[in-house]
Amino acid sequence: MPVEDYIPTIGLEVHCQVKTKTKMFCACETSFADDPNTHTCPTCLGLPGALPVLNAGAIQKTILAGMMIECTNPPVSKWDRKNYFYPDMPKNYQTTQMDLPLCIGGLVPLYDHAYPKDYQKSIKNPGKKVELNRIHLEEDVAKSTHVGRNSLVDFNRAGTPLMEIVSEPDIDSAEEAVAFLKSLQQILIYGNISDADMEKGQMRCDVNISVRKKGTDELGIRTELKNMNSISAIRRAIKYEIARQCDELDEGVAQQQNTSRWDDDLGESQVMRTKEDAHDYRYFPCPDLLPIETAEHVEEAKKHIPELPHEKASRFEADFGVTEYDSTVLASDKFLADYFESAVKDSVVPGKKIANWIINTVLGHLNETGIGIQDCPIAPESIAGLAKLVEDNVCSNNQAKEVFDKIWESPEADPAAVAKELGFEPADTGQLESWVDDVITNNPEKVAEIQGGNAKLVNFLTGQVMKAGKEVGQKPNPKAVTEILQTKLGL
Numbered sequence: 001m002p003v004e005d006y007i008p009t010i011g012l013e014v015h016c017q018v019k020t021k022t023k024m025f026c027a028c029e030t031s032f033a034d035d036p037n038t039h040t041c042p043t044c045l046g047l048p049g050a051l052p053v054l055n056a057g058a059i060q061k062t063i064l065a066g067m068m069i070e071c072t073n074p075p076v077s078k079w080d081r082k083n084y085f086y087p088d089m090p091k092n093y094q095t096t097q098m099d100l101p102l103c104i105g106g107l108v109p110l111y112d113h114a115y116p117k118d119y120q121k122s123i124k125n126p127g128k129k130v131e132l133n134r135i136h137l138e139e140d141v142a143k144s145t146h147v148g149r150n151s152l153v154d155f156n157r158a159g160t161p162l163m164e165i166v167s168e169p170d171i172d173s174a175e176e177a178v179a180f181l182k183s184l185q186q187i188l189i190y191g192n193i194s195d196a197d198m199e200k201g202q203m204r205c206d207v208n209i210s211v212r213k214k215g216t217d218e219l220g221i222r223t224e225l226k227n228m229n230s231i232s233a234i235r236r237a238i239k240y241e242i243a244r245q246c247d248e249l250d251e252g253v254a255q256q257q258n259t260s261r262w263d264d265d266l267g268e269s270q271v272m273r274t275k276e277d278a279h280d281y282r283y284f285p286c287p288d289l290l291p292i293e294t295a296e297h298v299e300e301a302k303k304h305i306p307e308l309p310h311e312k313a314s315r316f317e318a319d320f321g322v323t324e325y326d327s328t329v330l331a332s333d334k335f336l337a338d339y340f341e342s343a344v345k346d347s348v349v350p351g352k353k354i355a356n357w358i359i360n361t362v363l364g365h366l367n368e369t370g371i372g373i374q375d376c377p378i379a380p381e382s383i384a385g386l387a388k389l390v391e392d393n394v395c396s397n398n399q400a401k402e403v404f405d406k407i408w409e410s411p412e413a414d415p416a417a418v419a420k421e422l423g424f425e426p427a428d429t430g431q432l433e434s435w436v437d438d439v440i441t442n443n444p445e446k447v448a449e450i451q452g453g454n455a456k457l458v459n460f461l462t463g464q465v466m467k468a469g470k471e472v473g474q475k476p477n478p479k480a481v482t483e484i485l486q487t488k489l490g491l
Contacts, residue, residue, distance in 0.1 A: 002246075003242060005214055006211040006246045007172075009171075009172070009212070009219055010172070010173070010176070010207065010208065010209050011168060011171065011208040011222075012171065012180060012181070013164060013165070014163075014164070014165040014204075014205050015203070015204045015206075016162070016164075016165065016193075016196055016202065016203045017140060017160050017194055017201075017202040017203070018058045018061050018062060018137070018162065019061065019192060019193060021057075022055060023044055023055065023158075024054075024140075024161040024162070025043055025054065025055070025095065025139060025159055026043035026052070026053065026159055027053075028043075028044055028159065030161075031156050032202075037154055037156060038156060039155075039156045040155045040158070043159065044139075044159035045090060045158070046089070046091035051288055052095060054292070055161055056297070058137060058161035059292070059297050060297050060300050060301045060304075061161075061191075061192075061193045061301075062135060062137045062163050063102055063103065064193060064305065065103070065135060065165075065188060065191060066135050067298075067301055067302070068187055068306070068308060069107060069108050069132065070105070070106050070107045071103035071104060071105055071132065071135060072103070072105055072106075073294050074100055074101075074294065075295065076293055077101060077102045077291065077294055078097065078100045078285060078289075078291035079095055079096070079097060079286040079289040080096055080098040080099075080284065080285055080286055081093040081095060081096075081283065081284055081285075082098075082281045082283055083281055083283075084281055087142075087144060087151055087153050088141040088144050088153060088158070089141050089142070094138060094139060095138060095139050095286055095289070096137075097138065098136075100291070101134045101135060102135060102137055102294065103134060103136070105134070106131075106134075107129040107130065108130045108184055108187070109127075109129045109183060109310065110128045110176060110180060111182070111183045111186070111310065111328070112126065113328045113329065114179040114183040114186070114332075116175055125176070130171055130176070130180050131167065131168040132165065132167055133168050135163055135165050135166070136163070136164050137162070137163055137164075138162050139159045139162060140157050140158065140159065140160040141158060142155045142157055143156070157201070163194075165184065167180065169208065174234070174236075174238035174242075177207070178231055178234065181203075181205065181231050181234065183309075185203065186332060187308060187309065189334050190307070190308060190309060190334050192304075198229045198230060201229060204227055204228065204229050205227075205234060207224070207228060207234060207238060207241075208224050209222060209224075209238060209241045209242060209245070210222040210223070210245070211245045211246055213249075220245070221254075221255035223241055223255075223259075223260055223269065224258070225260055226259055226260070226261055226272070227261075228262060230264070236264065237262040240267060240268060241269055244269070256274055257274065258271045258272075258274045258275070259271075259272050259273050259274075309331045309337075310331070312327075312331040312337055313327040316330055316331060316337075316340070319351070320344055320351025322352050322355045326352070326355045326356075330359070335373045336358070336363075336373045339358065340354070340355065340358055342380035342381065343380035343381065344384065346381075347384040347387070347388065348388070349384060349388050353390070353391065354383060354384055354387050357387050361404055362383060365408060378411050379411065382414075385415040386400050386403060386404055389403065389419055393480050394416075394424060395419055395424035396479050398478075399419070399422070399424045399477070400424075402422060403415050403418045403419050403424070406418045423475040432465070432476060433484060435469065435481075436485055436488060439464040439465050439468065440461070440485075440488060443461060447461075447489065450489055451490070458482060458485055458486065459482075462478050462481050462482050462485060465481045465485070466481065
């Protein structure tokens with residue numbers, strides 16, 4: 001029976017570090033890549049007698065995340081202990097939330113541009129929103145590094161505020177899972193809730209996958225892939241796991257609920273343990289932390305609700321006249337959106353033309369050099385200046401790209417000054433017309449061919465005018481030259 005005869009069902013549990021200065025239950029600084037075990041105290045080390053104190057900022061940011069994706073907030077939320085033994089949790093329990101989390105329900109919109117590029121032209125459920133079960137807040141565990149038969153533990157990460165965003169089994173494909181994760185990343189970054197950088201471990205994901213035969217409603221037995229930190233690997237893992245389960249069901253092999261790890265080098269999942277459910281963790285209310293009333297935190301979070309990516313994209317279309325495609329590209333990255341807005345802020349050049357420069361030229365150079373828009377050497381005001389040079393017919397698009405290359409190397413340079421240094425100055429109209437008249441007079445055969453229908457030869461005459469300008473140290477705008485030629489030749 002082919003894979004197409006089965007229905008895959010996917011649910012995601014996304015663990016995302018909340019962007020705070022201090023940890024969830026103590027005053028230790030949150031950090032990344034600092035020397036191991038330099039940001040610790042008795043509380044985050046789990047020493048006897050150390051008591052936790054709640055981080056109000058982490059609570060408010062978690063509630064804000066929920067507001068941005070249509071969650072509701074219960075009037076009271078409480079804390080629980082999840083018991084398990086592992087070297088990264090020396091207390092042998094994790095302080096978390098079970099039955100009364102901070103956020104309940106919710107919907108994550110799947111943005112078209114968040115799907116894999118090779119899938120964007122064939123999206124099966126455009127406009128879909130994935131249902132959430134909850135968002136709860138907990139403490140992160142320490143980081144384990146395995147060296148041969150030994151393990152090294154760094155407690156700098158232990159106690160960092162960690163949101164767990166749990167979807168319903170509402171995702172139908174690996175591609176929708178990718179779109180969910182990328183859309184969620186964008187929303188969290190827009191809200192300044194998290195940097196959500198998977199390479200830095202700020203966002204990790206457990207993937208639950210099951211399949212069932214078409215025509216049946218009961219969900220199949222699930223496999224949970226733990227601690228995945230690469231979106232591309234998640235896509236590969238889901239595709240593998242769906243195919244594996246379908247093949248085994250075809251062979252009559254009953255599925256067993258299990259927790260597995262994904263080996264991306266081998267391209268296969270490997271079972272770690274079987275039949276793991278919530279009761280295995282022996283949850284019970286945390287005796288060291290009182291339940292909290294959420295109303296005050298909800299009111300504070302309301303003050304910080306930002307414009308969401310799709311809202312910003314709509315505004316870009318309405319305010320700046322960019323296309324739907326341009327607006328979604330620009331709004332897909334908060335820092336890119338900010339860059340665009342800075343470029344158009346005081347510019348008289350149409351927003352569409354500035355958007356073209358950013359999307360086609362700036363992003364192209366950033367991709368070639370492997371840096372992000374946050375580290376772009378060229379200020380957005382310089383891009384607006386480049387666009388104005390073209391708008392004012394000082395230089396052509398191609399000439400302006402030469403200016404761009406120069407200011408990429410010397411970002412402090414003024415685009416207009418660089419254009420002048422390169423000889424890109426608007427020639428006197430009378431001088432341009434004089435050169436054009438000379439070229440027309442000296443090329444009667446070409447003129448006859450042009451007027452006979454071979455319009456492409458205008459480019460030849462333009463080149464002759466450009467050559468005349470070069471002989472006296474000037475580089476006329478070829479667009480302006482072509483327009484004068486076309487007028488004089490009656491085209």
